[in-house]
Amino acid sequence: xxxxxxxxxxxxxxxxxxxxxxxxxxxxxxxxxxxxxxxxxxxxxxxxxxxxxxxxxxxxxxxxxxxxxxxxxxxxxxxxxxxxxxxxxxxxxxxxxxxxxxxxxxxxxxxxxxxxxxxxxxxxxxxxxxxxxxxxxxxxxxxxxxxxxxxxxxxxxxxxxxxxxxxxxxxxxxxxxxxxxxxxxxxxxxxxxxxxxxxxxxxxxxxxxxxxxxxxxxxxxxxxxxxxxxxxxxxxxxxxxxxxxxxxxxxxxxxxxxxxxxxxxxxxxxxxxxxxxxxxxxxxxxxxxxxxxxxxxxxxxxxxxxxxxxxxxxxxxxxxxxxxxxxxxxxxxxxxxxxxxxxxxxxxxxxxxxxxx
Amino acid sequence: xxxxxxxxxxxxxxxxxxxxxxxxxxxxxxxxxxxxxxxxxxxxxxxxxxxxxxxxxxxxxxxxxxxxxxxxxxxxxxxxxxxxxxxxxxxxxxxxxxxxxxxxxxxxxxxxxxxxxxxxxxxxxxxxxxxxxxxxxxxxxxxxxxxxxxxxxxxxxxxxxxxxxxxxxxxxxxxxxxxxxxxxxxxxxxxxxxxxxxxxxxxxxxxxxxxxxxxxxxxxxxxxxxxxxxxxxxxxxxxxxxxxxxxxxxxxxxxxxxxxxxxxxxxxxxxxxxxxxxxxxxxxxxxxxxxxxxxxxxxxxxxxxxxxxxxxxxxxxxxxxxxxxxxxxxxxxxxxxxxxxxxxxxxxxxxxxxxxxxxxxxxxxxxxxxxxxxxxxxxxxxxxxxxxxxxxxxxxxxxxxxxxxxxxxxxxxxxxxxxxxxxxxxxxxxxxxxxxxxxxxxxxxxxxxxxxxxxxxxxxxxxxxxxxxxxxxxxxxxxxxxxxxxxxxxxxxxxxxxxxxxxxxxxxx
Numbered sequence: 010x011x012x013x014x015x016x017x018x019x020x021x022x023x024x025x026x027x028x029x030x031x032x033x034x035x036x037x038x039x040x041x042x043x044x045x046x047x048x049x050x051x052x053x054x055x056x057x058x059x060x061x062x063x064x065x066x067x068x069x070x071x072x073x074x075x076x077x078x079x080x081x082x083x084x085x086x087x088x089x090x091x092x093x094x095x096x097x098x099x100x101x102x103x104x105x106x107x108x109x110x111x112x113x114x115x116x117x118x119x120x121x122x123x124x125x126x127x128x129x130x131x132x133x134x135x136x137x138x139x140x141x142x143x144x145x146x147x148x149x150x151x152x153x154x155x156x157x158x159x160x161x162x163x164x165x166x167x168x169x170x171x172x173x174x175x176x177x178x179x180x181x182x183x184x185x186x187x188x189x190x191x192x193x194x195x196x197x198x199x200x201x202x203x204x205x206x207x208x209x210x211x212x213x214x215x216x217x218x219x220x221x222x223x224x225x226x227x228x229x230x231x232x233x234x235x236x237x238x239x240x241x242x243x244x245x246x247x248x249x250x251x252x253x254x255x256x257x258x259x260x261x262x263x264x265x266x267x268x269x270x271x272x273x274x275x276x277x278x279x280x281x282x283x284x285x286x287x288x289x290x291x292x293x294x295x296x297x298x299x300x301x302x303x304x305x306x307x308x309x310x311x312x313x314x315x316x317x318x319x320x321x322x323x324x325x326x327x328x329x330x331x332x333x334x335x336x337x338x339x340x341x342x343x344x345x346x347x348x349x350x351x352x353x354x355x356x357x358x359x360x361x362x363x364x365x366x
Numbered sequence: 367x368x369x370x371x372x373x374x375x376x377x378x379x380x381x382x383x384x385x386x387x388x389x390x391x392x393x394x395x396x397x398x399x400x401x402x403x404x405x406x407x408x409x410x411x412x413x414x415x416x417x418x419x420x421x422x423x424x425x426x427x428x429x430x431x432x433x434x435x436x437x438x439x440x441x442x443x444x445x446x447x448x449x450x451x452x453x454x455x456x457x458x459x460x461x462x463x464x465x466x467x468x469x470x471x472x473x474x475x476x477x478x479x480x481x482x483x484x485x486x487x488x489x490x491x492x493x494x495x496x497x498x499x500x501x502x503x504x505x506x507x508x509x510x511x512x513x514x515x516x517x518x519x520x521x522x523x524x525x526x527x528x529x530x531x532x533x534x535x536x537x538x539x540x541x542x543x544x545x546x547x548x549x550x551x552x553x554x555x556x557x558x559x560x561x562x563x564x565x566x567x568x569x570x571x572x573x574x575x576x577x578x579x580x581x582x583x584x585x586x587x588x589x590x591x592x593x594x595x596x597x598x599x600x601x602x603x604x605x606x607x608x609x610x611x612x613x614x615x616x617x618x619x620x621x622x623x624x625x626x627x628x629x630x631x632x633x634x635x636x637x638x639x640x641x642x643x644x645x646x647x648x649x650x651x652x653x654x655x656x657x658x659x660x661x662x663x664x665x666x667x668x669x670x671x672x673x674x675x676x677x678x679x680x681x682x683x684x685x686x687x688x689x690x691x692x693x694x695x696x697x698x699x700x701x702x703x704x705x706x707x708x709x710x711x712x713x714x715x716x717x718x719x720x721x722x723x724x725x726x727x728x729x730x731x732x733x734x735x736x737x738x739x740x741x742x743x744x745x746x747x748x749x750x751x752x753x754x755x756x757x758x759x760x761x762x763x764x765x766x767x768x769x770x771x772x773x774x775x776x777x778x779x780x781x782x783x784x785x786x787x788x789x790x791x792x793x794x795x796x797x798x799x800x801x802x803x804x805x806x807x808x809x810x811x812x813x814x815x816x817x818x819x820x821x822x823x824x825x826x827x828x829x830x831x832x833x834x835x836x837x838x839x840x841x842x843x844x845x846x847x848x849x850x851x852x853x854x855x856x857x858x859x860x861x862x863x864x865x866x867x868x869x870x871x872x873x874x875x
Binding site for chain 2: 228229230231232233234236237240241243244246247248249250251
């Protein structure tokens, strides 16, 4: 018996969806095996995860809270990945957004009305993330530096900058020596639904960003150029598309929306800048899977973002109730991403088994 | 060391999807022979040698060494039989020394201090054949000629008795080429045999003692070198009956559309690829550029269309200077381009047909209005192209990669022609297409000429150039060997120019 692999001509929508579903299922089975090895009933564990995240009002509110940064970042990453620009640095772009917004909030916030404070903070956050995102684009185009390396390394630099700020020049006077900045003034803090950490403004912004980026990718000239660059860079050159301008803009947007996520975390949840691990619980990395599960369609990241937020929340819940190690959620995420990427192989290839004559 | 007294390939057939690359080819070579394997690109030379080196297996045919049949399944078998191959692009580890590169895979070295043995052998070969190269230098420090010597050393240390060299002088300076020939002669004296793949007639005349000519996969000539003239070789290489020209409208000479003056362009390796070139393409004219590929045609086309930097000289389109403008600006000012390697450059395989239908003019009204793509209009345009240019596709909503080569090319041509350019550049537009599609495309080029456009046609297919062009320039190593009217020229004359003889100089050889 021989297994032969051929490139697949064309995979339709239903087939794509089927592969996606089966990959997810296979991922869940693999996760189940991990649970079983820990002598926990896998069905019960996986059921508990989704019960923890979607099974109660509290769970749903927490899931939405965590979905917001995942969707914002994931939608931006989808844009970058469409151009085959492998941005692994959303974590740092988020942090830069938070830094810029903190400065605006602390310095200008007290003298501004609420709406103006929000607006300027989001604007500053977008600019912070965008500038940070544009660095690897410039490095890549002018010096040929691989963006995977540069974006990854910029994560460490950004994290150190945040640490430096919160223990150094920006250390809060009212924080009893803790490594925090002072709290933002009240008018710069986002209004939340009662008894939750969900800001309606952020929800609206997130959905808008995801849909807008979807429009950008599939309906705008810029999106067309992004897809041509990503699918065939040689043809893009031939077609006279300006790589520098396009990729710079792609990374400005991808980094910028990650910066918005940073503003959201800051203004809705933490209210001050603190250690980088506190500001972002690895959202920049989890969002890579969100973008991928969303088939690099920014609109679909709304669904995949909610799904992964659910895993994070439910994972936290069972960590506590079942006494599992803190890495459980990461194992979960990693396994699912692995299976999703393996699933892609079947979208692009046909596998047939031939019996030898 | 076993030596190859006589090697024979008998009745070799090899076909790839739809293309017969070798048809009933016989080749024989004896000890001390330097055999020239001559032919245009695509004649099947490299395929034949890849079979001998074990990279491909023939569909039919056998290989005999000293009268005994050998089966060559892979390069290892081939090396064991005493055959070595040196590719056009060297397979060396740049950051390692000559010694380390030659020692790589050298199986007979002792376990301890293996390089000492390798060094001894390198020195021995250097004395024997004049193959001098510093064993302690790293590869990146060496010139192309020296790197080639390292490759030869490598093959010799693997006991190669028969050496296949694929276009060995294409990367060398003339002085280095002379050095290589000295080495080859020394090898021949020592009883090694060499197969030299080339399309340069002078070279074959200068170094080989026998020659085998291929055309379209079959042997069209075999001779002792002293029995043939360069004109004979050119005829064997390109000669064929030319079918009648396509009918063309009789039009007066138009004004100059494209003017290129003293153009100099570099290749990717930063060596001069186009040198002091002048050309003028007029309205109502198809200007052909003939030549074996790799003689600067690609760089010329890229420089004109804005895809490659012009070192010096000027390009004018309709009297306006377009030198070193961006590809988009040049395209917008009336030049469109059917690129060679259509799938690599001309389309985006994973995007839909209709998205590909506006590539390069997607930024213009009505296909995009401000920043928004006008997809209804784009789709309508795609429908028109599919209809007008007989593109066979299930719908305009299929990914471009689902189309066949001929239909992809019709789409590209349609896209470029429908913009009604002043100048259409078509690079190898019919390469690899079936007869019907090729004919259709040629007719479209003539149609463009007859309706007030001008065409710059780059092709390796002489028949095609003779059938459609008003003038043909023959390009060789970045220069034109001559610009001739096809009606008053024979295909042999063009063949000689393709091999590096300026017009009218080598006819008597």
